[in-house]
Amino acid sequence: MRSFDASIPPEPLAQGAHGARRSPRIWAVAGGKGGVGKSVVATNLAVALAAPGARCLLVDADFGGANAHTLLGVSRPKRTLSHFLRGEAKSLEEVACATCAPGVRLVSGAFALLEIANLNHAQKSRFLRHVQRLEADHVVLDLGAGSSFNVLDAFLLARRRIAVVSPEPTAVENVYHFLNAAFFRWLRGVARQAPVRAVLEEVLAEARRQPLVPRELIALAAQRDTRVGRLLQERARSFAPLLIVNQADRPEHHCIGPEIAAAYREHLGGRLEHLGTLARDECVLESVRRQRPALQIFPAGAFATDLRAAIDRLHGGTTPDPDAPYASPRACEAARAMARHGLGGTPGPAQQHPAPTPATPIDRVRALQLPPLDTAHPGAYLRRCRELLGIPLPQLLEQTCIRGLERIEGERFHELPPEPYVRGQVLQYARALGIAEAEMLAESYLERYRRAALSA
Numbered sequence: 001m002r003s004f005d006a007s008i009p010p011e012p013l014a015q016g017a018h019g020a021r022r023s024p025r026i027w028a029v030a031g032g033k034g035g036v037g038k039s040v041v042a043t044n045l046a047v048a049l050a051a052p053g054a055r056c057l058l059v060d061a062d063f064g065g066a067n068a069h070t071l072l073g074v075s076r077p078k079r080t081l082s083h084f085l086r087g088e089a090k091s092l093e094e095v096a097c098a099t100c101a102p103g104v105r106l107v108s109g110a111f112a113l114l115e116i117a118n119l120n121h122a123q124k125s126r127f128l129r130h131v132q133r134l135e136a137d138h139v140v141l142d143l144g145a146g147s148s149f150n151v152l153d154a155f156l157l158a159r160r161r162i163a164v165v166s167p168e169p170t171a172v173e174n175v176y177h178f179l180n181a182a183f184f185r186w187l188r189g190v191a192r193q194a195p196v197r198a199v200l201e202e203v204l205a206e207a208r209r210q211p212l213v214p215r216e217l218i219a220l221a222a223q224r225d226t227r228v229g230r231l232l233q234e235r236a237r238s239f240a241p242l243l244i245v246n247q248a249d250r251p252e253h254h255c256i257g258p259e260i261a262a263a264y265r266e267h268l269g270g271r272l273e274h275l276g277t278l279a280r281d282e283c284v285l286e287s288v289r290r291q292r293p294a295l296q297i298f299p300a301g302a303f304a305t306d307l308r309a310a311i312d313r314l315h316g317g318t319t320p321d322p323d324a325p326y327a328s329p330r331a332c333e334a335a336r337a338m339a340r341h342g343l344g345g346t347p348g349p350a351q352q353h354p355a356p357t358p359a360t361p362i363d364r365v366r367a368l369q370l371p372p373l374d375t376a377h378p379g380a381y382l383r384r385c386r387e388l389l390g391i392p393l394p395q396l397l398e399q400t401c402i403r404g405l406e407r408i409e410g411e412r413f414h415e416l417p418p419e420p421y422v423r424g425q426v427l428q429y430a431r432a433l434g435i436a437e438a439e440m441l442a443e444s445y446l447e448r449y450r451r452a453a454l455s456a
């Protein structure tokens with residue numbers, strides 16, 4: 001008989017002892033990809049949260065790439081995170097400074113030492129502990145790009161976890177990988193318990209030949225052991241990240257948020273709330289040039305208006321019901337297809353970042369064996385190359401974590417996910433085979449995909 005703690009255990013670092021003092025509400029802004037607007041969103045979010053008279057503290061936790069001080073008009077912060085991490089300041093509170101925005105203070109990461117880009121475990125724990133003790137109503141963490149454990153742990157510490165994505169396919173891919181990695185790290189809190197681990201191992205061993213999405217994995221675990229299943233389901237539900245699509249400048253960009261949310265639900269089984277879509281706005285560029293937050297100097301601009309609406313939805317509890325059908329059934333169906341056919345594979349530490357396989361010397365040798373590129377029939381070309389190299393589909397599936405490779409090969413366009421994902425998958429597939437002209441192949445594939453969509 002298995003025995004285990006059925007309650008959700010506290011996060012290792014999430015709950016400090018604060019005595020009678022109220023701990024701040026912690027927000028984290030991340031997103032996987034660089035340059036999507038995480039810092040712009042984080043600084044303006046801090047301004048918005050401070051507006052009703054609340055005390056807000058922005059912590060620039062982009063170790064090694066800090067720039068929030070510039071966005072908040074602080075040219076040379078006297079004390080920074082470096083002082084705290086070197087032990088020259090006893091608390092994070094000591095290194096906070098005033099900014100150009102009323103009610104917003106800043107813990108700057110400026111002039112970070114090289115080693116600060118790679119915090120060790122003790123530094124990270126101390127940093128996260130102190131974040132929870134900051135004297136503020138709201139603490140906003142501006143996190144760096146990527147899915148390192150430092151970023152993930154700071155993201156998971158927050159009560160409000162915001163992932164920012166821009167409409168580029170690479171950003172969509174990265175935010176998905178980021179959320180996937182964060183989700184698994186979050187699940188780890190219960191998956192480390194021996195009975196849970198045992199059930200997961202059994203399910204994974206059985207599903208060896210048939211990769212599972214995490215939602216399926218949890219459902220199978222529940223079939224085996226209801227208590228384990230319930231624990232995993234509760235944990236998955238409590239992750240609940242928020243999504244902001246930033247820099248939208250075309251009407252179709254408004255579909256990206258609901259599509260990612262639907263794919264997330266299908267794939268991870270939890271809920272992701274699409275908080276809002278923010279316009280790409282000249283005011284933001286100007287505000288960065290002037291080193292003042294857009295919300296402060298262009299409060300009526302499109303970006304400021306969209307961001308305030310997003311925050312209002314959250315405060316007013318008007319975020320959409322994650323289980324309600326989306327307004328656009330096409331977008332919803334497309335997102336479902338995306339989740340069904342290839343947004344990742346069997347979960348496991350080694351598969352959290354199914355990044356495109358880089359060109360290795362082996363790839364280059366392989367490429368010599370390949371026939372000349374055929375852009376007229378890219379799907380058939382991929383199949384021919386794979387067969388020539390003697391790689392069975394299941395092996396490639398294991399390598400790329402792309403489900404539905406045969407649909408790509410067969411150019412079964414109507415069964416494929418939306419365009420940005422198709423591009424990523426074809427690229428990944430081609431690179432896994434060592435096809436040097438992977439980009440060109442992906443472009444010709446997309447051309448045919450679009451033509452098929454038009455004629456459908």
Ligand SMILES: Nc1ncnc2c1ncn2[C@@H]1O[C@H](COP(=O)(O)OP(=O)(O)OP(=O)(O)O)[C@@H](O)[C@H]1O
Nearest residue numbers: 034035036037038039040145247279280281284288
């Ligand atoms: N909504 C927007 N409209 C127009 N430009 C924007 C918008 N959001 C961001 N930008 C532009 O993108 C630039 C990069 O934004 P930001 O520094 O916030 O990205 P980031 O995700 O924090 O990048 P990093 O990963 O390097 O920290 C800004 O300096 C600004 O010029």
Ligand SMILES: [Mg+2]
Nearest residue numbers: 038039062143
């Ligand atoms: Mg940034």
